[in-house]
Amino acid sequence: MRMKNSVKIFLLWLTSIIAYGASTLFFPHRDTPMAALFNVFVQGLLFLICVFIVRKEPNRTNKFIFFNFLLLYGLSFVSLLYDFVGRAFLKGVPYISHFFGQYLTIAYAVLQAIAIIYLVIDLLFRDFRVYQKYIGTAIIVLFFGGYLFHQYLLNPLYLYSTENIKQWKTLDHYASQYQSEKGDLPSIATVSTNVTLQAWSDGVPVADLYPDANMRRIQELYPYLESENYLVLLWQPLYLDMIYMDVLFVGFILLYFGYQYKKDPPQGAYIDKIMFLLLLTSSMDILHNWGFIKSVEWGSMTQLFAIGQYITVFAEVMLVAFFALRLKFISSVQGEFYELELAANPRQVSRWRDWVDNMVLSHFFNLKVFNGRLFQGPSTKEDLGKATIKG
Secondary structure, three states: OOOOHHHHHHHHHHHHHHHHHHHHHHOOOOOOOHHHHHHHHHHHHHHHHHHHHHHHOOOHHHHHHHHHHHHHHHHHHHHHHHOOEOOOEOOOOOOHHHHHHHHHHHHHHHHHHHHHHHHHHHHHOOOOOHHHHHHHHHHHHHHHHHHHHHHHHHOOOHHHHOHHHHHHHHHHHHHHHHHHHHOOOOOHHHHHHHOOOEEEEOOEEEEEOOHHHHHHHHHHHHHHHOOOOHHHHHHHHHHHHHHHHHHHHHHHHHHHHHHHHHHOOOOOOOHHHHHHHHHHHHHHHHHHHHHHHHOOOHHHHHHHHHHHHHHHHHHHHHHHHHHHHHHHHHHOHHHHHHHHHHHHOHHHEOOOOOHHHHHHHHHHOOOOOOOOHHHOOOOOHHHHHHHOEOO
């Protein structure tokens, strides 16, 4: 008796969680907020579902769509390794945790860009060959990704060379000496009297600040002298770049829905629902990253981050549901028939209407008014052969 796909996926997912949990018992590691762990575990589940979708996908074109998502969510297992980097292995490598976290964040952004932009190009230019779609995707990703992230590739310690961090180091050096002598942090007035900050460009000081500007900068940077607050200041540039990438994702997803509304091309089942949830997660990431940038205290920032992670986890659980529905659909005889017809005769196939479409239509719209191609689709599985072939 063959084991169901759902059982295989669950067992593999459970095995990965148990393996991670066992590793934390035997190896030194950094503590990760529970919300962040949930996020990574859900992404691991998405990865496993994508593996099965790619294997089962009857439409060759759609294989590449989900292969891109497979690569994206495969990073979740690399994320689990981050907890052990610098603690259980590579302990003697300077800045290794910083490098690992920095480039992992960039990798997430780049692979998500590939997954979303390729899907949009596939919708807009359905007749293009796969390699042409990837070339178009690569050009867009390299342009935006190169513009935003090139400095991290040219200088792995770029975040330590920003003006904010250079000025903070000057303040921290003076504050540390003062605290060792007096037993407390100096006041802002004391610091401004004894410290003159410099303006920096490309990691090089260019000029001293005027007294008024010097006072303002000291007031802005003073809260970051306490505890680990400087980490917020350190990571601000990268999280700002992530906001720009998320804005790019939102723009392309809106282009996807705009084109779908205007032209209504037939598309694989549940892909539009997946795109909607990606719109939600990208929008939430913008809010999370903006909150990170505007935070001052590292402790409060991590609390806000944890709350935001739970919202993201909810959206990702919904993604799991629709990826699973996609797998179930293409594994069925009816679903395989629909997807093969969609690949062979896309202009002769009406749009698949799933249970979500039916629920929205029945509760919010008049079915007679919206009885067009946009909402065509079989009402039952038995009607699939009649409803999906026009003419």
